Amino acid sequence: MFFDPVYLLFTLPGILLGLWASAKTKLTFDRYSRVESLNRVTGATAALRLLANAGIRDVRVEETQGFLSDHYDPTGKVLRLSPGVYHSDSLAAIGVACHEAGHAIQHAQGYSALWLRSSLVPIVNLASPGAYLFFLIGLVLNMSALLWLGIICFGMAVLFSLVTLPVEYDASRRAKQLMVSAGIVTQSEAKGAGEVLSAAFLTYVAAAVTALLTLLYFLFRSGLLGRRD
Numbered sequence: 001m002f003f004d005p006v007y008l009l010f011t012l013p014g015i016l017l018g019l020w021a022s023a024k025t026k027l028t029f030d031r032y033s034r035v036e037s038l039n040r041v042t043g044a045t046a047a048l049r050l051l052a053n054a055g056i057r058d059v060r061v062e063e064t065q066g067f068l069s070d071h072y073d074p075t076g077k078v079l080r081l082s083p084g085v086y087h088s089d090s091l092a093a094i095g096v097a098c099h100e101a102g103h104a105i106q107h108a109q110g111y112s113a114l115w116l117r118s119s120l121v122p123i124v125n126l127a128s129p130g131a132y133l134f135f136l137i138g139l140v141l142n143m144s145a146l147l148w149l150g151i152i153c154f155g156m157a158v159l160f161s162l163v164t165l166p167v168e169y170d171a172s173r174r175a176k177q178l179m180v181s182a183g184i185v186t187q188s189e190a191k192g193a194g195e196v197l198s199a200a201f202l203t204y205v206a207a208a209v210t211a212l213l214t215l216l217y218f219l220f221r222s223g224l225l226g227r228r229d
Contacts, residue, residue: 010217014210021202028199029068032092032192033084037185043085043097046184050101050175051079053182059104063087070096072103074118079104091185095193098179099200102171105178113166124160127153135218147222151215158215161208168204172197 041049047061064070064080072079079100085093106114135150137143176194179185185193219225 004221006221007214007217010220011210011213014206014213017209018203018206021199021206025196025199025203028196029092029096032095032196033088033090035091035192037089037091037094037189039184040089041094041184042087042089043081043093044087046094046179047079047081047097047101049184050098050178050182051104053178054101054105054108056104056108059108061086068096070100072100072107074103074107074114077104077107091189091192092196094179094185095175095196096200098175098184098193099171099197102174102178103167105174106167106171111167111170113163113170117160117163117167120156120160120163124156127156131157135222139221144222151218151222151224154211154215154218158208158211161204161211164204165208168201172201 044061044063051057051059051061059072059077059079061079061081063083063086066082067084069082070080070085081097081100085096103114131150131153133150134146134153138146138148138150172194175197176190179193180187180190216225
């Protein structure tokens with residue numbers, strides 16, 4: 001199996017950041033999953049209340065399977081929450097639920113970064129699987145056309161990761177503000193729920209850093225980065 005140690009040299013900072021971010025997210029979620037909200041509001045109720053407070057009544061809140069599989073589906077206007085979030089009245093569950101409701105609010109208000117990310121999904125799904133293969137074959141066979149195709153395909157994944165950052169940050173920002181104004185949690189409780197969201201955001205930062213470093217590796221190996229004419 002082909003393995004280039006230079007690849008590890010380029011991407012190691014992103015990998016380490018990702019491991020740290022994942023561990024921090026899990027520890028923070030576990031910590032606040034044991035802290036019940038004073039109002040005993042479940043994640044499902046919190047999401048519905050946040051949406052209603054924003055004047056949004058055409059989004060369904062459903063339970064889905066999987067650990068932290070929570071997401072908002074803009075195509076069907078469905079907010080899906082994992083069992084540990086849907087039924088729980090912990091600060092962690094409320095934070096996650098309100099974050100996903102934040103995405104629904106973005107959608108309703110026509111948030112441009114969310115629209116751009118949604119537009120990139122089919123392109124990335126089509127381009128990403130072949131990026132490494134195109135690049136590797138182009139590198140081995142010294143075919144510049146395939147090298148460029150791999151770089152362009154992976155570049156779309158990098159763009160998606162970068163666009164994801166403002167989308168996720170804005171959803172968390174909305175959640176932190178609105179969960180208090182909607183009467184879901186107190187100001188002091190919002191701090192704990194917000195810590196969960198801040199930790200989770202680091203995983204998106206790590207993913208973007210790793211993707212960007214991988215693209216730099218592609219450019220370096222193709223001779224486009226660091227080439228002296």
